Amino acid sequence: MEDAVFSKGLDGVVVARSEICQVDGINGKLYYRGYPIEDLAAHSTFEETTYLLLNEHLPTKDELTEFQARMRRSRSLDPHIRSMIKNFPPDGKCMELLQSVVSYLSGYVEHKIHHSATCDCRITLHQIVQLTSVVATYQRFKEGKQYVEPDMELSHGGNFLYMLRGTKPEPHEAEIMDRALVIHAEHELNASTFTARVVASTLSTCYSSISAAIGALSGSLHGGANEDVLKMIDEIGSAENVDAWFADAIAKKKKIPGMGHRVYVAKDPRAYIMEEDLKTLSGKRNDFRNYDILKKLEALSAPVLGKKEHHIYANVDFFSGSVFQLLGIPPQLFTPIFAMGRVSGWLAHILEQRKDNRIYRPASIYEGPAPRGYSAMETR
Ligand SMILES: CC(C)(COP(=O)(O)OP(=O)(O)OC[C@H]1O[C@@H](n2cnc3c(N)ncnc32)[C@H](O)[C@@H]1OP(=O)(O)O)[C@@H](O)C(=O)NCCC(=O)NCCS
Numbered sequence: 001m002e003d004a005v006f007s008k009g010l011d012g013v014v015v016a017r018s019e020i021c022q023v024d025g026i027n028g029k030l031y032y033r034g035y036p037i038e039d040l041a042a043h044s045t046f047e048e049t050t051y052l053l054l055n056e057h058l059p060t061k062d063e064l065t066e067f068q069a070r071m072r073r074s075r076s077l078d079p080h081i082r083s084m085i086k087n088f089p090p091d092g093k094c095m096e097l098l099q100s101v102v103s104y105l106s107g108y109v110e111h112k113i114h115h116s117a118t119c120d121c122r123i124t125l126h127q128i129v130q131l132t133s134v135v136a137t138y139q140r141f142k143e144g145k146q147y148v149e150p151d152m153e154l155s156h157g158g159n160f161l162y163m164l165r166g167t168k169p170e171p172h173e174a175e176i177m178d179r180a181l182v183i184h185a186e187h188e189l190n191a192s193t194f195t196a197r198v199v200a201s202t203l204s205t206c207y208s209s210i211s212a213a214i215g216a217l218s219g220s221l222h223g224g225a226n227e228d229v230l231k232m233i234d235e236i237g238s239a240e241n242v243d244a245w246f247a248d249a250i251a252k253k254k255k256i257p258g259m260g261h262r263v264y265v266a267k268d269p270r271a272y273i274m275e276e277d278l279k280t281l282s283g284k285r286n287d288f289r290n291y292d293i294l295k296k297l298e299a300l301s302a303p304v305l306g307k308k309e310h311h312i313y314a315n316v317d318f319f320s321g322s323v324f325q326l327l328g329i330p331p332q333l334f335t336p337i338f339a340m341g342r343v344s345g346w347l348a349h350i351l352e353q354r355k356d357n358r359i360y361r362p363a364s365i366y367e368g369p370a371p372r373g374y375s376a377m378e379t380r
Contacts, residue, residue, distance in 0.1 A: 015360070016197065020053065021186045022188070028264055035052070045155055051064060053344050075159060081134070085097065085134060097134070097138055135336040138336075158174025172280065173327055183341070191222050195212050196212065196349055200357075201359045228258070236293050238293070257317070258315060259301060274316055274318075278322050
């Protein structure tokens, strides 16, 4: 242990070799299994991207048809799961519900197959598909509405909007929702993905690994900046107020939500994609308030925060909250939506961890008391 290097938060420590995702923070590029995120966002679907992440290659037509059918068969929620959601306290957090539902779901799959460390979570695709149905149903029950049976014809994202609203989304809405899941599906070794790999490394099941990953994502340092961006937009009010708001924020050294990233020192490639979708939706709704505020803020901040020593540019959260808002999704579902997408990446990492496993066991530096004798109660 003498030579061990201390790195708080494992900063800069390499703990795995991976073939799943490459983040090029300097050039603002993101690749899933070598494919640029821009291509996947333009041409793929969440179902196809999930296939790619889990199976290491893009599917043939037949492979995709079979996989898509398997994913869609898992959409419907068992009555027990529905009653679990219904009985969840109304002010309980959706992320906590999700964590419990994933563990609970493991009881509904054949024991021999799925309750071992070698269980192949690609068979039922339960965790991936049902998370989406659970999030939609959680919100409906919260609003005192009925459960909506899934629509097997719609894309994964389109069906989420359908199960949430009870009416079919417009094709452009379904496409934008599905794309949001594609771009959230994977992002290398962030805290929740690392958590999934740590739990998988003990040879625990994919259900407990995913449940733990959801727990990690529910912390405010991981998900949630898109909600803060919406609060900031409301505080600013309109595009005319951006100059004054920005000058004040800089003078007070405030952090601008949705800006900056630990890895990207350029604009997050996913932010460009979300920005385009926000523009499209704003046009369809004839409501450019959020878009105009964000674009003006981005333009003002580039010469100030983007300068050499800072490298602060928009991240995916800068635009995503406004996209979800225009899709009629309440802010409390933003982090659960992140989980709905990222679950594909978590599963890919769990499978990869198992292929060349070693249990994670880092070390700590002991700074507690020196060894001492047990003190009897009457002497304390
Ligand atoms: C994402 C984030 C945590 C990255 O943090 P980081 O890499 O550790 O960077 P730091 O927090 O150390 O910031 C480095 C410098 O940039 C500044 N900075 C970072 N993000 C900033 C922001 N969003 N607005 C204004 N200034 C910012 C810091 O104040 C600091 O300035 P200083 O060197 O003069 O003190 C940080 O940029 C942030 O808090 N962003 C806002 C929240 C957000 O959008 N989170 C979602 C990320 S996907």
